[in-house]
Amino acid sequence: METRTQEERRSEEVQTYENQETECLQISRPAGSSSPVQVGGKSSLQPSLTYSEVLRCGFASRPRGLRSLALPPHPEPQPLRLRPSSLLTQDISHLLTRVFRNLYSVEVIGEDLSASLIQARGSEDERHEVFVDQLQQIRELYKQRLDEVEMLERHITQARARALAETERASNLIQTHVLETSIKLPPVKTVFRWCVDSELLQKHHLICPEDYYSDTVPFCSAPKGDFHPGCSKLAFSCEKHSIPKAELDKKLAVPCREKVPASEDELDYTMDSLPRDSTPEAKQRTKETVKKPSPPKNKKWMNHLRVPQRELERRQLARMESRNHFLKNPRFFPPNTPHGGRSLIFPPKKPALIGECPGAELEQSCANTPVFLAKPSIVFFTNYEIGPVYEMVITLQNTAASSRYLRVLPPSTPYFALGLGMFPGKGGMVAPGMTCQYTVQFIPDCLGDFDDFILVETQSAHKLLIPLQARRPPPVLTLSPLLDCGYCLIGGIKMIKFMCRNVGFSAGKFHIMPKEIWPPISFTAVSSTGFVGRPPFGVRPSMFELAPGLSMLLEVLFLPVSLGRTEQTFIILCDNCQIKELVIAGTGQLIALDLIYISGEKSQPDPGELTDLTAQYFVRFEPENLQSTSRKQLIIRNATHVELAFHWQIMMPNLQPLMPGETYSLDNIKYHPDRETAFSIRPAKGVLSPHTDHEFILSFCPYELRRFHSVLQMVLEDVPEPVSSEVENPEDYSYCVDNVIVLEIEVKGSAEPFQVLLEPYALIIPGENYIGVNVKKDFKMWNNSKSPIRYMWEKISDCHIIEVEPCAGVIEPNEVGDFELNFTGGVPGPASQDLLCEIRDSPSPVVLHVEAAFKGPAVVINVSALQFGLLRLGQKARNSIQIQNVSQLPALWHLRESPACLEERRESVSPFDIEPSSGQLHPLGECSVTVTLEALRCQSLQTVLELEVENGDWSYLAVYAEIQEPHVYLQSSQVELSSLYLDVPTKSTITLINSTLLPTRFQWGKLLGNQAAFCRVKIFPRCGLLGPNAERQLILEVTAHTQDELTDLALPCYVSGMKEPLALGISGKPQGLQVTIAVSAKGSDSSVCSTKQEPGRLEELHLDFGSMVPLRTCVNRQLILNNHSPIQSSFTLQFEYFGSPQNSLSKRASLLDLPPALLKTARVREQLARREQLDFMENMLSHGKGAAFFPRISQGMLRAYQKLSIEITGCANMWGEYWDSLICMVGNLPPTVIPVHMAAVGCPISSLRTTYYTADCFQKEPIIRLGTHISGGDTISRTLRLYNSSPCDIRLDWETYMPEDREDKLVELLVFYGPPFPLRNQAGNDLMCSEMTKSSSLLGPLSPSSVSEASHAAAPLVEGHFSASDEATEHIISVILQEHEGVPAHHLFGVTPKQMVVPAGGSSTISISFTPIVLSPDTLHKVACTGYILGYMSLDNKEERDIPGRRHRLQDFAVGPLRLNLHGFVRHAQLSVELDDSGRMEFRCRASDLIPDQPCSGVLSEQLTTRHLKLTNTTEIPQYFQLLVSRPFLVSQDAVSQDHRVGSGRAQEGEEETASGSRQLVLRPQENMLVNVSFSLSLELISYQKLPADQMLPRVDIQQSSSGEKEMVFTQDLLLEFTNQTTQVVPLRAVVAVPELQLSTSWVDFGTCFVNQRRAQEINLLNLSGCQSYWAVLMGQQEPDKKAKAFGVSPSSGLLEARATNAPPTSITLHVFFTPRSTELYESTVVVEGVLGEKTCTLRLRGQGSYDERYMASHQS
Secondary structure (H helix, E strand, O other): OOOOOHHHHHHHHHHHHHHHHHHHHOOOOOOOOOOOOOOOOOOOOOOOEEEEOOOEEEEEEEOEEEEEEEOOOOOOOOOOOOOOOOOOOOHHHHHHHHHHHHHOOOOOHHHHHHHHHHHHHOOOOOHHHHHHHHHHHHHHHHHHOOOHHHHHHHHHHHHHHHHHHHHHHHHHHHHHOOOOOOOOOOOOOOOOHHHOHHHHHOOOOOOHHHOOOOOOOOOOOOOEOOOOHHHHOOHHHHHHHOOOOOHHHHOOOHOOOOOOHHHHHHHOOOOOOOOOOOOHHHHHOOOOOOOOOOOOOOOOHHHHHHHHHHHHHHHHHHHHHHHHOOOHHHHHHOOOOOOOEEEOOOOOOOOOOOOOOOOOOOOOOOOOOOOOOEEEEOOEEEEOOOOOOOOEEEEEEEOOOEEEEEEEEEEOOOOEEEEOOOOOHHHHEEEOOOOOEEEEEOOOOOOEEEEEEEEEEEEOOOOOOEEEEOOOOOEEEEOOOEEOOOEOOOOOEEEEEEEEEOOOOOOOEEEEEEEOOOOOOOOOHHOOOOOEOOOOOEOOOOOOEEEOOOOOEEEEEEOOOOEEEEEEEEEEEOOOEEEEEEEEEEEEEEEOOOEEEEOOOOOOOOOOOOOOOOOOOOEEEEOOOOOOOEEEEEEEEOOOOOEEEEEEEEEEEOOOOOOOOOOOOOHHHHOOEEEOOEEEEEEEEEOOOOOOOEEEEEEOOOOOOOOEEEEEEEEEEEEOOOOOOOOOOHOOOOOOEOOOEEEEEEEEEEEOOOEEEEEEEEEOOOEEEOOEEEEEEEEEEEEEEOEEEEEEOOEEEEEEEEEEEEEEEEEEOOOOEEEEEEEEOOEEEEEEEEEEEEEEEOOOOOEEEEEEEEEOOOOOEEEOEEEEEEEEEEOOEEEEEEEEEEHHHHHEEEEOOHHHHHHHHHHOOEEEEOOOOOEEOOOOEEEEEEEEEEOOOOOOEEEEEEEEEEOOOOEEEEEEEEEEEEEEEEEEOEEEEEEEEEEEOOOEEEEEEEEEOEEEEEEEHHHHHHHHEEEEEEEEOOOEOOOOOOOEEEEEEEEEEOOEEOOOOOOEEEEEEEEEEEEOOOOEEOOOOEEEEEEEEOOOOOOOEEEEOOEEEEOOOOEEEEOOEEEEOEEEEEEEEEEEEOOOOOEEEEOOEEEEHHHHOOOOOOOOOHHHHOOHHHHHHHHHHHHHHHHHHHHHHOOOOOOEEOOOOOEEEEEOOEEEEEEEOOOOOEEEEEEEEEEEEOOOOEEEEEEEEEEEEEOOOEEOOOOOOOOOOOOOOOOOEEEEEEEEOOOEEEEEEEEOOOOOOOEEEEEEEOOOOOOOEEEEEHHHHHOOOOOOOOOOEOOOOOOOOOOEEOOOOOOOOHHHHHHHHHHHHHHHHHOOOOOOOOOOEEEEEEEOOEEEEOOOOEEOEEEEEEEEOOOOEEEEEEOOOOOOOOOOEEEEEEEEEEEEEEOOOHHHEEEEEEOOOOHHOOOOEEEEEEEEEEEOOOOOOOOOOOOOOOOOOOOOHHEEEHOOOOHOEEEEEEEEEEOOOOOOOOEEEEEOOOOOOEEEOOOOHHHHHOHHHHHHHHOOOOOOOOEEEEEOOOOOOEEEEEEEEEEHHHHHHHOOOOHOOOEEEEEEEEOEEEEEEEEEEEEEEEEEEEEEEEEEEEEEEEEOEEOOEEEEEEEEOOOOOEEEEEEEEEEOOOOEEEEEEEOOOOEEEEOOEEEEEOOOEHHHOOOOOOOOHHHHHHHHEEEEOOOOOEEEEEEEEEOOOOOEEEEEEEEEEEEOOOHHHOOOO
16 A cells, blocks of 8 residues: 655655665764864754654564754853864854854754744734744754755765775775885775765755766776776886887897796786776776785785895795696686686786786686676566465576586575575586576565565675565555545534545555554454544544555544544554554534624614613614615624524514613513514525625615614524534434524614705806897706605796796606706896795795896997008098997997097087998898098097997997108207317217108208318218108218317208208317326236326336245236327337346247147146246346346237236346336337336245246245154164255355244344354354354244244344445344244254355255154153254355345345254054953963873973964064063064064074073064964973962962862063163963862771672762873872782772863762771771872771671672
8 A cells, every 4th residue: 555645755765765874884983073064154963863663564664764853052151162273174163153152153042942932832923923933944944954964964974985995995906916015006096976976965056076077977887908007007208218119029038938927026017097987896897917816914024024135035936836836727716816717708808918928828807707697686576465475486607617616595584485406417516607596485474565685605705695575566545644524513413525546556455443443452343334433533434445446435424522623543554564644634613603894884872772682783774764775784704614504584672771780681582573674684594605704785764754673683594502522433423403593683773854955046147138038047956865756846927937847757866857947038127036846745845046137239349449540631541340239139329429529629520421320230230330530630639439329338439540740850969079089080979860650761961161171071871761750870970180179060961841951060179199007916907006198297107026026936017008099009118127038938948759649638738837937937037137027018019099918027036125127118108117126035945946836925845754763763864955046156054943832932032243144164163253153042042933924024123234235344243033933953953064055056965864852651652853944044245145226135034044844753662462352462271281192101391382473563664672581481583584583694693692582673664473472381380389379489370260170370571672772561371270189088988898808989089170180099008007908999090081161070980999808997098199290189998897797798899
């Protein structure tokens, strides 16, 4: 029988595979090795095997193992994982644990918490249930993944073991061919590819051999050939240098005839590469090419002989064997010998040997070739029955070349039997190619599966295994393992039928029984023909038989007696001894109905309102009209999974007033049907589907005006009654049903009268209607009642006719009726009426109010105004209009001019002629009227025509007309020309105006007057047409040829239509040339000073370039020439002294040889512009005067009314004050002389070249940065070159200062006797005077101010001193007052030389020195040292200092000095050290480190523990230092590279180093180095623990915790000594765990013991520390002292492991023995000591001997 599902089969196959893998090979994993596969970086947990019991009849199959994982909880806190000792490992779990700590190593939800949550599920919180479901799925997936990982790990381990075994076997095989190897043989090819399941690895996304093997796998094995090791082949280079085979054969031809057969060492072995697709067995099948048997495995004797001696003995041995060599019978050779393994199925192969003699014997080897072949290879029985005996013949054929014996071992099980063999001959020998036969019998006792084997033993090393198998196809049923009967009411009966079909290939008999009675004592006792089962289930039939392809119905009876799901397990037993569990489940339910929805608003009874006593729900309907229906939707949910039949009944309510807290009596409940109810519900009956919502419609239809009250009851039909759960037999059930009321709904409703609404309730007809015209208007009437209404409208026909259509009809409920009102007016004017509508059964009618207005005929004119336009005087104009009757009534009309307008114009006769002026218009008719106007006088006519209509409204028509005659005039009759110049045309504008609306022509005449001959006049245009009311602008151009004033000139203009011409008068005074000169700064809008240059008039003008012009900077000013006249003239500009050459702009340097694309870039353009500016300044200052002025335009033409701005550039390359004059000449006007002034400031000496220019006013020197240096270090110097860009030699006197901010010092008063900075020789002595220069500082030290302020402050003070440069006498005493800024800094900074001269246009060099200061130890950061040096400038040449009237230059303190800012840093010598979190370098070791792996060899004298110390130079300077430390700490010098050592090797060899010192090291900026710091552990250090506290060495501390752990703490400081004699301390700390032993007791009393009877007791020796202890037991002197010892301890010594972290102490059990030799009292002392100086543990022993047999123990230990 096969009824397992596909999932079960797959799970069982996986389990069977795991068991087979486990049974094949079990290899223990080496200690400390990690798993090949890890999950999430954690080590896989060790799984535990549990076996499930599978019950079978007959031959039991192998048990199938089921794996489960036991996850031990992690200890708290989780310790950190140590770094793996191997650098090749890929395990990174220690990194993840160190970074994430407990987030990685500790489970968030452990196994215990998960199991508790899953077991305690059933919460009402839905989110919690979802979480528990997901947690359960995750745990199952986690366990499945761990199972897969364990299976993969085991599979890979077994594959590696198989591959290793095959590799060792191949290596041994190679060694058999190579008897003597002087070197280690190379490894053979691995067979791991054939031992591992690649598909399994690929399935789990692991690397398989196919990923790195590119060749394909063939379908069959490669042919076998001669086996030659690869190491015996010639390499490529060796083959090239070897002797060809032909020559070698000639040389060996003669010796081969005399020599004995070649030995193994002279053979040429070749190894054919085995194909990768062959199996491991095929790879190992090789043929032996040697004649001698395999050498012995023990080759140690080879190591005792020399190579020549061994060769000699081999030759002698070969000579002896050749004498005894003769041909033997092959059958006496074992198959693994050269002559005994020839096979008939494998052809022989002749090996190619070097030096082989002719006629050599063919040799072969078939050690792995089978001797016998079995046919068939597997004995298989099928389609068997119980009882018969089945037989099958096995044929064994000899495939060897010689006759062989064989022995067949029978099967081991009783189901298989082996008969006697039939051999081709006598004696049990089988000749080559012949066969023997054996008969195998199979006697089954059941229809299960059977397995066995037959073992055939021959002379071959391998045995032949013939499997025996018996398989019968089992029947397979299509019956699900879970039969769900669904849902049923408690007490009900449900019958379910399930289809069962046999889809197997054999018939089967089946028996169903409950699992509780399995296995039965007797099948006859449990057999039944009816139902079988356990309540509440019954199954029929209990016994059946199914042939292949047949099916049957299995009936299951379900009789629930309790609420909830019920399951019962049954066993289906097949006749092939296979069983299957069948689970039958069903759910018992009670009736559960819910009214979940009522449409509309929620109904609640009013306070004090009587309601039904038993009703569960209350529904109230809104008031309704008669014969109207209201509906509500009810939704009732069947909460059960069972169909329920129902019907509704309407009853009268049970009303009874109850007091609060009072309950009703069941006797008052009456059930009377309500015959006069107005309520109904549909559907009235039906079936409620399982677990479904059902919709019901509740209707209310009142038939009279009153209140209705009823109760609706839902009755369920045929509901079973619950039965007792004690009934066990389903046939004893009593089935009883009845109808049950499960739902009562109380309903109320009432009736109300009709409601009618008019829309609109009143009709107001807008506008005016003509009399006799029928006006229609629509309106609506709404029926808001619950029933239809019948209506009838009345009719009015007294003065007006009013009626409604339709006049009668019916309107349905909640609908509207459309009506039309017909209103015909009979009398003009407004009308108002009320129209009534009668409603049947309504007490009052509906009233409609109507209002309307009526009018007579109406006549309109088609135009709103009559325009006659512009008319000349005496002209007639005619126009037509249309008059239309827009009404349906005839109209009488009359048209005339308004009398009021005639009276306003004071005229009696109208100028209008109207034709026709009156008439009658038919309805909607029209008429044309002609109106004629005659212009009798000039006027602007505006009047009105009146249209009179009989019995209608009048109309009015406006009339417009303009009557005029021509008139033109000049806006100004006199033109005065104010800006009239000689021989220059002057234009003016005149205006000609037409004051009428008539177009007029005009034309100008010739100029008239006495001065007309000296003038020329032009006017544009000369003639033209002037439009109505138009103004014309005319251009008048007048040219005067005289400077006399013009007074008598007139120009006439003739206008058509005017009798007299117009006259234009012209006057004016001509003027001459006018030019003004102004000076302004560049970019300013207003000029600095202006001067008008006119004949006979001159004002002063001044051109000032400023008093603070920086050197090497161009300053621009603008000279403005403004020509105020239209006369053109020439001009010229020229400087007297400092003028620059005129070709300064034309001299340009040649362009650089750059590509065009590069010249277009902005950067190159900027550089070219700077270079052009530099060249321009050099050209200007080429005369060497120190300053120059240059006008951009020196001469040119000044046009009429031109304002010309000429840029004048001034620049200087030497400080001083400069004066000059600018001469300006314009036309024939007198020349103008403008004074020019410029004062240049700044320093011409700079550390930058002259090609560097800046846009700032004063050029700042760059800061000279002297770098960072160690506190107290040596003086350093920097060289600086200074460039002089001026044309003068400048002497510099240097002073050094430091800035100082002090509030008590504001100014300094300096007094000098003689010159402040006299000339000095190289020795520093003055050259100008013999006496020493005396200077005194009254208020502070000598310190000048900055450059920008010194020139301003010092200039006024020394003005009197330097103003008269031509005086022969010099001032003896000079006083200078300046601001205080700093103090002299000669100790920090220095300049050499102190006085120097920088040549004109040349350069000089100075040296600046910096001496680092000594910092205090409290200074943590680097300290900045800031200072500056001032170079005071002087001119030794008097001509360069002063030229009267042209230039004047100051010197010494009067001119700003050259300032060079200095900046440097000083810091402590310090390195960055990477230490632990505690801020020190800590060593941890154990005293047991001195104990070697073999304690018997002694204790180590010293053990070093080394750690790396990383030193980093985070500064920007190199650090030179030495490392100093004292024992027990050491610093290894070998770990420091040569790059970090100072000096050469020879220099270092000569130096002597102290015990605590080391050679000097250097660490460059931003580099680091590793230093090996070691802690030396020795027995001497451990012995310090025995010293008393007052004698304890310094920096040594003994610590012992409460748990007994004892540690020695050593502290030292590693000193880093730098070159400036400062040190840096690195704390060192070493913690040594020392062993601490303790006995579980200090006294052992054996009491009284029988003499010569051995007694034993156990005590524990504890190790309280985290250090191993090698201990030994010393027996003290026993009392009484005898040779025969009474006490003994076992073991006497040993190694006690260290105590783990957060774990109990490790211990070992000591067995103490006591054997009394006499009746004396024995006492002794046992001392436990350790080799590491542990504190000794003493044990007192005591025992008494006695011959009394009562002390004799029952058994001796």
